[in-house]
Amino acid sequence: MIGNNISAIRKQRGYTLSELSERTGVSKSYLSCIERNLQQNPSIHVMEKIASVLKVDLKRLLLITGDAEKKQIEKEWMDFIYDLRKSGINKEQIHEYKIIIEFMKWHNDKNK
Numbered sequence: 001m002i003g004n005n006i007s008a009i010r011k012q013r014g015y016t017l018s019e020l021s022e023r024t025g026v027s028k029s030y031l032s033c034i035e036r037n038l039q040q041n042p043s044i045h046v047m048e049k050i051a052s053v054l055k056v057d058l059k060r061l062l063l064i065t066g067d068a069e070k071k072q073i074e075k076e077w078m079d080f081i082y083d084l085r086k087s088g089i090n091k092e093q094i095h096e097y098k099i100i101i102e103f104m105k106w107h108n109d110k111n112k
Contacts, residue, residue, distance in 0.1 A: 008075070012075070012078045017031055017035070020050070020054075024053050031050075044058075047061055
């Protein structure tokens with residue numbers, strides 16, 4: 001459900017409900033109702049605000065999946081991205097690190 005997605009992503013980003021409320025301008029009680037799936041039809045405007053603050057596509061928040069493996073893979077990538085961000089690396093810098101990653105891949109392939 002949408003609320004579960006928002007809650008999981010918010011926690012992965014390290015935001016409290018209060019912080020998300022402050023950053024989105026959406027009341028904490030309303031966000032809580034969304035996350036607990038009591039409010040199952042939030043407006044697109046509210047969802048866009050949440051997606052913007054959490055830095056995800058709106059589609060990601062609306063995604064309803066029952067596939068546990070897919071969720072685990074997505075969580076691992078989200079954790080990885082969060083760790084990069086936490087260490088001070090922004091998305092513009094990722095392209096610079098791509099050169100290092102490509103070298104490592106070449107080196108690994110060469111040593112097989």
